[in-house]
Amino acid sequence: MNDDYLWDKTGQPDPEIQQLEEILGSLRYQPKPLALPRRRNYLPLLAIAASLLLAILAGGIWLRVRSRHEAPPQQARVEAPATPAPEPDVMPVLPEKKSAVNQPLQASNRIYRRRSESSVVDREEALMAKEQLMLALRVTTQKLLLVRTKTQPNQIKNQHRIG
């Protein structure tokens, strides 16, 4: 038997081989362009997500700046600085030996004094703001009153008569 057919498809083919070729022919390689699966485009989603993130970030920064600008809650205790004042007199004067026990107490006193001082400053600022506000409203109402007297002079005169 000549095996050339199996080697280079020359010579007499074997019917059995031919039959096998026919059966397996459908599975033969057929050249066609490579179809890669299409990649999903995430760019629009990414852009939206980035925009939202940016907005949230901007909002966060804005809130933080705003809360920083807002004054701490007002404390009505104006007499607060008087309370820690006697501390140096009451405490024993020991310049060389700094008591380790007293150090936290002194620190807390210092913080308390600072807080009470800041509350006084805050209150002063609030009173000044109030004064400014009242002045502004006074000017505003004066002007609006002038407008009203100009636009409705008769009505105002009549109301005065009734009153």
Next chain:
Amino acid sequence: MNVNIKTALIACLLTLAPVVTAKAQDSRLQMSSLDHLAAKANQTVDVNIDERLMHIAAKVLDDKDEDEREVKKLVNGLKGIYVKSFEFETEGQYAPGDLETIRTQLRGPGWTRLVNVTSKKDGMLEVYLLFNGETVGGLAVLHTDDKELTVVNIVGPVDLDKLAKLEGQMGVPDLGIEPQKKSKNDDEK
């Protein structure tokens, strides 16, 4: 790729839109162009109360005091009150053009001139309101006289009824702006 750029642009616009809108609806007037008049003025009132100061001031307003309670109600929600008032000893200390920058701003979208009164005695009085849809978002009052120039700017939702209630308080005589019902109640009290 063009579609992607478009989408990104739309997303950016959507993000920036509220910011732009908020800016457009801001009723704060820039009044720094009047600052040079302070040197010529006999008396100057310059009040700048922003939202923070308004909150601080509101905290010390006494609820037990009727006047201050009314003021507290009025300023609640306001974002600022700005006043510039100049009183001069002689006439002609300011030029009509000094107010032009303010008027230009008041010609912007949203602003409506409600009142415009001109008289020889009291000069020119103008009241402007900024409308954000149906709500009032700001108020501006311009008063020019021979010897006086005043600009008032209230930023935020101004309640005109509450503002009217303040007449008769804070040294301003009550000329009966309030509705009839309320004035009757006050009389009964």
